[in-house]
Amino acid sequence: MASETGISVEFYSSGYCTAHERIVDPVNGKGACKFYAVWALFQVPGIGWVMFDTGYGPSFWEATQKFPARFYRWATPVFLKENESAKKILETKGIAPSDIKYIIISHFHADHIGGLRDFPETSFICSKSANQQVKGKKGFGAVSKGILHGLLPEDYEKRLFYIDGFADRVEVNASGITVYRLFGQEELQLILLPGHARGMLGFILQNDHRHMLYGTDASWFYSCYDQGILPNQVVRIFFDSWNDFQITQMKIRAYENAHPEASILFTHCPETLKYLDHAV
Secondary structure, three states: OOOOOOOEEEEEEEEEEEEEHHHHOOOOOOOEEEEEEEEEEEEEOOOEEEEEOOOOOOHHHHHOOOOOOHHHHHHOOEEOOHHHOHHHHHHHOOOOHHHEEEEEOOOOEHHHHOOHHHOOOOEEEEOHHHHHHHHHOOHHHHHOOOEOHHHOOOOHHHHEEEHHHHOOEEEEOOOOOEEEEOOOOOOEEEEEOOOOOOOOEEEEEEOOOOEEEEOOOOOOOHHHHHHOOOOOHHHHHOOOOHHHHHHHHHHHHHHHHHOOOOEEEOOOOOOHHHHEOOOO
């Protein structure tokens, strides 16, 4: 979905995990469901290639070999073909890892950062609170919040920028969502969506061709978000804040009501798969 002028965006998927649909939709869920690890690729004028998350990557298997990290592999079985990593997908487009200027880390769960080690020269952007949680959690406490330290490059903090200070400016929009404007342009805004994970980021892209709010994991299915169906209570184990999760959904709903023309997308939603430029 490239615009003729300004920022372009394409969506891809790198692997998936499986879980019972009733975890996401306790009302209508019927059986096992695939949760594809979607990520986005932006081309930003004056900057170059910027990724939003990476999906799963081959580092996942090494990072989950030992306990307690192996519990993560058991809880959410992962499936990733050799040619499905973000690095491999980009290679088919003629884009080398060194061509990626920034990777925006929405949050530090494995299905969003599994490919970071494949980009040794890329700078990273995340919220300060997200990284503080990563640094503050160890062992089973980290795994219980979906954090696998083995997925992080050893030097990731040397290449890390906090959006709180990196952004050109920070404001709160009319829907109560904290917005970060960056790269000296107005089309792409990062947004703060806490709850599912601490300091989780999403984005709003608005230009002459497209208006979308990408809510990352602020919901898993648009249908559940739209109907006000909350996930099974078991997810509270690894959610950062159940209260913030609900408040974030309220803010997204307020934005959608104010902008009915906007597409509301979530990382793992089946509706989001329709936007993929890479065959699933």
